[in-house]
Amino acid sequence: MSAFYALLFTVAFLVLVIGLAKKIYQYSRVPAPLKIPVTPAPLTKGGVAVRLAKEAILFAALFRSNKWTWLFGWMFHMSLFVVLTIHLRYFIKDVPEWLVLLQPIGKYAAFTMIIGLLGLLVRRMFVARVKYISSPSDYLWLLLLLVIGLTGVTMRFISHTDIISVKEFSLGILSFNWQTLPMDVPLLVHLFLVAILMILLPFSKLLHIPGLFFAPSRNQVDNPREKRHIAPWAAELEAEKNKMQPK
Amino acid sequence: MADFETPKFREYPVVPELKPDAMAGDGPFVSRAEYDEDLGYPGEMPENWKEKTLDKMQDLLGRYRSFQVFMDSCIKCGACTDKCHYFIGTNDPKNMPVARQDLMRKVYRRYFTFAGKFFPKLVGAVDLTEDVLKEWFNYYHQCSECRRCSVFCPMGIDTAEVTMAAREILAHVGYGQKYSNQIIQKVYKIGNNLGLPGPALEGILEDLEEEVEEDTGVPVKYNMDKEGVEALLMTPSADFFAEPHIDGLIGYGKVLHELGITWTVSSKASEAANFGLFIGSYDNIQRVSMRIREAAIDLKVKRIIFGECGHAWRVAYSFLNTLAGPFDFLDQNYPVPQHILEVTYGAIQEGKLRLNKEENDHLTMTFHDSCNVARASRMGDKPGGQFDIPRAVIKAACNNYVDMDSDTIKDATFCCGGGGGLLTDDLMELRVKGALPRMEALKKVTDEDGVTNVAAICAICKSQFTKTLPYYGFEMDAIMSVHQLVSEAIVMTGSEQEKELDGVEEEAKDTEE
CATH class of the missing domain: 1.10.1060 (Fumarate Reductase Iron-sulfur Protein; Chain B, domain 2)
Structure with a gap:
């Protein structure tokens, strides 16, 4: 069983990294032939960085759009970020002090994460407009994340697992020196679902993570009059046009 | 005429209930x-x-x-x-x-x-x-x-x-879609969306010159195909005959005349609109754009100025340099292309235009931000100039101005309901229903602030408003061009208006003595 999990995580990690890299490569390779930032847009690259940061960190557009969705969505994402960060201790041999200090705050982030997910799920089930646009996979993602969160909380507060062994196991995967994993049900469920999530991420709507940064509507500088913007395939069409020059 | 009901104004802007397939159907006429x-x-x-x-x-x-x-x-x-x-x-x-x-x-x-x-x-x-x-x-x-x-x-x-x-x-x-494709073909064959041939256009412009001279005593020129002038004016062809569009064109002419900028329209490119955008065709957007480059070269102008048209300004501002540039043969002291509002606004800032706001005192204005200008372009050198410049020009020409609700203007503006290649009679139901949120916002400022008229800077918006305003109980001529307001208020040097104003002042002095 431990070997299965070790293998599963090795595969999951590879799928995640390669899948995501392929997708990011694809996004970067497809040209954006025209300037289409949604205006008012920043006039400089620095401004674009600020615009994207506001979207990635504060969910600025969503805040403007719908306060409830923003509240639950932002709560979930920020909590997930904290939770992921405190999990770093399973991958770093000598845990740095800041990470130790973060642990007590971090353990409550699991609750805000679950509340956020529940809010999003309720909204998806009961707001007619959102229900209309939802596919089974949209519900399953929320359920998957909820179960991951709940099993995590279970291990932290109810049925403790041997985290020292878990750490040996995770460090073991990194160094290809597989170790035994404690055979606790919540842990096995937790880890299995995390692996599933890692494997499916590059093939799902979780591609919104890189997608956010590749949206030309948000990542372009507003300078079309000053700077000529031309895509490679558009350059081919250029040749013909360049015959037309003022006499 | 309509076999549909105009939506009722909502008491509160609550989110509507879903009515699946309410607009199912065959869509607009299919192209041939x-x-x-x-x-x-x-x-x-x-x-x-x-x-x-x-x-x-x-x-x-x-x-x-x-x-x-x-x-x-x-x-x-x-x-x-x-x-x-x-x-x-x-x-x-x-x-x-x-x-x-x-x-x-x-x-x-x-x-x-x-x-x-x-x-x-x-x-x-x-x-x-x-x-x-x-x-x-x-x-x-x-x-x-x-x-x-x-x-x-x-x-x-x-x-x-x-x-x-x-x-x-x-x-x-x-x-x-028939509407868009037929129009683009007209642009290729005749030079503009409406299929107005050169001689007809020339006749219209001559009539405008006469009319303006009669009103003001100033020989303002509305040239066509005049070589060697300073600027090529690209404006939507609706500006040549539709109301209130043409009043805007009269205004551009007066402003440019007063500033001493000689200009012409081109019969070959007598259309600013570019429906290639609507059908999402890079090739067609480019082909339509190239006419502008060719006209600018043929007419040996130094600047290109665009009239009031929303999507045309998007294509001009955002794409023209890419699609038909580089424009290194034009005067680089001016933005290429430039919006007529940038010209007018700049002149007002520099005190080069005299505007008598009282001419518009019978109006209380509001401004409808056109979607393509608001969310896909800019004016001036600051982000958001596309909101501030038109408002500044309106306020320079009118004493009474009120904005609509903040979530219905600027980058949150509601479409007029007729943009994007939908301004066709076979989509009238959609156009009327789609106008609802804009009409609600307009209704609110009409009731609460006494707004009488709404100004826009897009030919499609103006045409759409003219058609849909009556469905919602407004007068069809409540929609105005921004340069129509400028046209009413402008006091050109040597004009009858100038004599009248300054004459009155002299008389006033006389009575004081």
């Missing part, structure tokens, strides 16, 4: 081979339409990062679902931006993603059938490409990009 072939489309549906559809889809996924990324990155959060004016006006859930995108996305998933190929039901993927294509045609012609949803999307997904891709795909299997 005679129009299509000039635009590079097949004209009728080929036997292997399915293969061709998927091929074109794949082609566009490889050409437009926006399309590829937007197909993947939607999280179905629902933020956009109550933002579209067509959804608010029709209640049809397929007019929710995400649902509109999903018509394409579910096919994308089926043929281009792992999940959709193997687990279609799980991710809502469907096979491409003739019914799907019909649904595309219907609902992708219920989007005015106004980008309002993109402002609110946490991923920045711009439904306009998806709509444009859909229309481009449809046109490639002989399923284009």
